[in-house]
Amino acid sequence: MSDSLNKTVTFQPHQTKQTSPSPATLSTTGRLMSYNDQLKAGLQNGIGFTRLLDQLISTTSTQELFQAVADLTAYHLDTAYIVFPQQxxxxxxxxxxxxxxxxxxxxxxxxxxxxxxxxxxxxxxxxxxxxxxxxxxxxxxxxxxxxxxxxxxxxxxxxxxxxxxxxxxxxxxxxxxxxxxxxxxxxxxxxxxxxxxxxxxxxxxxxxxxxxxxFGLLDPINSCVYQISEPDLPTTIIDQLFVIAAKGGKMLEAGADQSAVLKLDNDVTVTIFREADPQQAHFGEWLLKVWDPQQTISWFDVLLHYQFLRDWYLNNLPSLEIKADLQYFS
Structure with a gap:
């Protein structure tokens, strides 16, 4: 097709004439430009992603690290014109x-x-x-x-x-x-x-x-109070501990306010007690504490190290299990 067929000719006074692109040519050109712009935008979007990934894998700042993972998890890498098959x-x-x-x-x-x-x-x-x-x-x-x-x-x-x-x-x-x-x-x-x-x-x-x-049962801080599954703990379970502690070479002693105190190696103690302070959130409930001079020993560490305590805990798990947050764990 010749060029003359693609042009609109407008006659002006004094025998002058002007040419302008036809509507068809404008439409095609516009689509090409839009397509090209979309490709550029998609590529720039991909480059933005690579910058965030660089930040995630190479930054030495914890704050930049956190920002990178937050941005990447919300990032939409694909666009209408560019799709990355491996992500x-x-x-x-x-x-x-x-x-x-x-x-x-x-x-x-x-x-x-x-x-x-x-x-x-x-x-x-x-x-x-x-x-x-x-x-x-x-x-x-x-x-x-x-x-x-x-x-x-x-x-x-x-x-x-x-x-x-x-x-x-x-x-x-x-x-x-x-x-x-x-x-x-x-x-x-x-x-x-x-x-x-x-x-x-x-x-x-x-x-x-x-x-x-x-932290649940991993918490080693002395101020941590572990909540157990059955706050109204049967005394028979504590009686069992008196017996198996003796078999394990340890002595469970009766403490104040119905508490039972088990002294372990390296000045670590485990205390099972009923909260007697009415001002406390768990007043009247049976709770468990681990005390360690270095604050590095948790209830988990105690269970891992002492066979007799692990057996006692697992055998009475429905009553003794340390509670997890029920909002996130059923």
Missing amino acids: YSRSDFYLIFLNRLLDLHQLSGVVLQSSDQYHELYHEYPGINAAGYFVFKFPENDPSGAYYIEKNSQLELFYLDFTKHLLRFNSHTLTQLLLVDYYPKLDHQNIKKFATILLAIGNYLKRDFGFDVD
């Missing part, structure tokens, strides 16, 4: 964040691995990697929260919410995984190292970003 998931970003957070605090022991079979990242821990590995899963009815789970068993070890600055450990699943499932088949020092890393994650989130953290 990291929200779980992947969370796992990278935890690895980097531990790295910035110079704490090793978590290995970030990639699964070609499932196209996902995952955490594994030396010494327990033969038993399981860990990823995040996301509840459908909770857009901002995530559960750190052991993939094979699907046990939820903790709940994490970056938006609410919230971390909740699940004492029930920690007991099941570490003291029931892993204890008979894994080196106990490796179980302890794993629990230490979980505790460190909670401490770093609390100190660096002001998270509200419930």
Whole structure:
């Protein structure tokens, strides 16, 4: 088709004439320009993503690290004109964040691995990697929260919410995984190292970003009071402890206000008591405390170390189990 057929000719006075693009040409040109602009915008969007990913994997600032994971989890990489077929998931970003957070605090022991079979990242821990590995899963009815789970068993070890600055450990699943499932088949020092890393994650989130953290049975602070599942504890369960403590070479002593005090090695004591102060939130309930001069020993550590206490606790788990936050764990 000749060029003359694509032009509109307008005759003007004095025999002058002007040409202008036809409507068809304007429409085609406009579409081409729009397409090109959309491609540029999509590419710029991808470049913006790479900058955030660079920040996540290389920053030395904890605040920049937190901002990067927050931005990446909300980032929409694909556009109407450019689709990236291979992308990291929200779980992947969370796992990278935890690895980097531990790295910035110079704490090793978590290995970030990639699964070609499932196209996902995952955490594994030396010494327990033969038993399981860990990823995040996301509840459908909770857009901002995530559960750190052991993939094979699907046990939820903790709940994490970056938006609410919230971390909740699940004492029930920690007991099941570490003291029931892993204890008979894994080196106990490796179980302890794993629990230490979980505790460190909670401490770093609390100190660096002001998270509200419930450590559950991992909490080693002397002021921690562990709530048990049955606040009106049958006295027969305490009577059992008197007997098995003696068999374990320890003495359970009667203390004030119906309390029972168990003295362990290195000046560590375990106290089971009924709250007698009416001004306290758990007045009248049976509670448990661990006291340690260094504030490094938790109820979990005690259970891991002392066979007779672990047996007593697991045999009476419906009554003695340390409570988890029911808002996040059923």
